[in-house]
Amino acid sequence: MSERFDLIVVGAGPAGLAAAIYGARARLKTLVLDEGVPGGQVKTTHKVSNYPGFPEDIKGSELAAAFARQAERFGATIARSVEITAADLGGLAAPEKRFVLDDEREVVAPAAIIATGARPRPLGVEGEARFRGAGISYCATCDGAYFEGKDIHVVGGGNSAVEESLFLTQFARSVTIVHQFAEFQAEASIAEEALRHPKIRVLWRHEPRGFHGETSLAVMRVEDLAAHAVHDLPTDGVFVFVGMAPQADLVKGLVPLNAWGYVETGEDMSTPVPGLYVAGDLRAKRFRQITTAVADGTIAALAAQKYLRDRYPSRP
Amino acid sequence: MSDHVHVIDQDRFEAEVLRSHEPVLLDFFSTECPPCEALAPKYEAVAGQFAGRARFFKIFRQGNRELAAKLGVTGSPTVLLFKDGREVGGRLSGDIKRSELRQAVEALVA
Numbered sequence: 530m531s532e533r534f535d536l537i538v539v540g541a542g543p544a545g546l547a548a549a550i551y552g553a554r555a556r557l558k559t560l561v562l563d564e565g566v567p568g569g570q571v572k573t574t575h576k577v578s579n580y581p582g583f584p585e586d587i588k589g590s591e592l593a594a595a596f597a598r599q600a601e602r603f604g605a606t607i608a609r610s611v612e613i614t615a616a617d618l619g620g621l622a623a624p625e626k627r628f629v630l631d632d633e634r635e636v637v638a639p640a641a642i643i644a645t646g647a648r649p650r651p652l653g654v655e656g657e658a659r660f661r662g663a664g665i666s667y668c669a670t671c672d673g674a675y676f677e678g679k680d681i682h683v684v685g686g687g688n689s690a691v692e693e694s695l696f697l698t699q700f701a702r703s704v705t706i707v708h709q710f711a712e713f714q715a716e717a718s719i720a721e722e723a724l725r726h727p728k729i730r731v732l733w734r735h736e737p738r739g740f741h742g743e744t745s746l747a748v749m750r751v752e753d754l755a756a757h758a759v760h761d762l763p764t765d766g767v768f769v770f771v772g773m774a775p776q777a778d779l780v781k782g783l784v785p786l787n788a789w790g791y792v793e794t795g796e797d798m799s800t801p802v803p804g805l806y807v808a809g810d811l812r813a814k815r816f817r818q819i820t821t822a823v824a825d826g827t828i829a830a831l832a833a834q835k836y837l838r839d840r841y842p843s844r845p
Numbered sequence: 846m847s848d849h850v851h852v853i854d855q856d857r858f859e860a861e862v863l864r865s866h867e868p869v870l871l872d873f874f875s876t877e878c879p880p881c882e883a884l885a886p887k888y889e890a891v892a893g894q895f896a897g898r899a900r901f902f903k904i905f906r907q908g909n910r911e912l913a914a915k916l917g918v919t920g921s922p923t924v925l926l927f928k929d930g931r932e933v934g935g936r937l938s939g940d941i942k943r944s945e946l947r948q949a950v951e952a953l954v955a
Binding site: 564662664667671746 | 879913
């Protein structure tokens with residue numbers, strides 16, 4: 530016996546929750562599915578400074594929880610910690626979208642918005658998988674406290690790497706940022722703060738080549754790109770923030786992907802599959818911010834409403 | 846906290862984990878850790894499925910630093926698997942899927 534909804538949103542990040550707010554306010558029976566807790570990447574961002582409406586910094590986890598509360602206030606249902614074990618997103622002939630959750634529950638809707646976003650990209654070097662959780666981390670808010678008084682490294686040079694390095698200074702004795710270029714890609718204001726910070730130093734033009742240790746990580750091997758020389762750096766822990774990889778598994782084969790695996794959509798977030806929309810970081814686009822994700826989610830929900838009205842005019 | 850998942854501290858590690866007759870899962874969790882929060886209901890559900898065949902414990906990392914350090918745990922959540930007083934199999938960490946956890950327990954109790 531399947532449960533019916535008007536709109537199913539996959540992914541409870543900013544895009545998915547914005548879509549849920551608009552969907553629920555339009556009186557669509559809206560279900561949001563997430564494999565964890567709501568908030569997407571925002572929930573593990575220690576502070577957010579550039580989201581309009583919050584003149585003071587807000588903790589990412591608080592902003593994430595607020596998005597979720599707002600969606601639920603208007604009647605959206607958020608299914609937390611569910612795994613989609615089977616899905617049929619429909620086609621031209623059969624536009625119904627079906628999802629099986631944890632092999633035990635089936636949910637169906639005539640429209641779906643896929644907002645599964647992106648996950649931290651691994652470096653893809655030797656030893657990385659082995660030391661994940663044993664010295665290598667992708668979440669500073671989760672694991673920062675494990676490194677109190679330790680000498681750690683952060684890999685990357687974008688906003689996340691630099692912001693999270695600053696956050697990690699409250700625990701670590703020293704934070705060494707390893708960055709492949711000769712300057713940060715992060716916003717100037719935080720880049721300057723990091724460069725001034727007494728606990729932070731930077732190894733410019735270096736790249737990790739491998740991770741080594743007995744039971745836990747002890748050494749990160751890096752290449753000095755300028756000198757073409759390889760060094761072993763003793764380390765207590767490494768945090769990796771080298772960008773994101775799209776999570777397109779649900780829609781692979783159904784919708785066009787660009788060369789990097791992101792989904793090409795119409796301006797209204799539509800895909801070639803009727804009633805199927807893609808919003809947020811999973812979309813092929815130039816800039817990925819919380820603000821652009823909520824914009825995508827908004828547009829997708831409005832487009833889905835119009836689709837449902839046109840296709841099912843007898844609906845209340 | 847529930848019928849199937851029990852929270853312990855490091856002083857009970859030897860008695861509950863190492864000397865257990867059944868296979869044991871031990872989940873190191875932290876506060877302000879969304880993946881830990883995400884794992885909780887999955888851990889609970891899988892614990893229910895394997896009731897009587899494996900025992901499920903959680904341990905709060907902040908209050909049990911020495912054991913975390915001794916076991917080389919540096920991230921939350923990290924799930925360790927034990928059988929006959931020894932750690933076996935690969936550890937699970939980060940964003941852990943329910944199916945992944947279930948498969949690990951199936952292999953553990955096999």
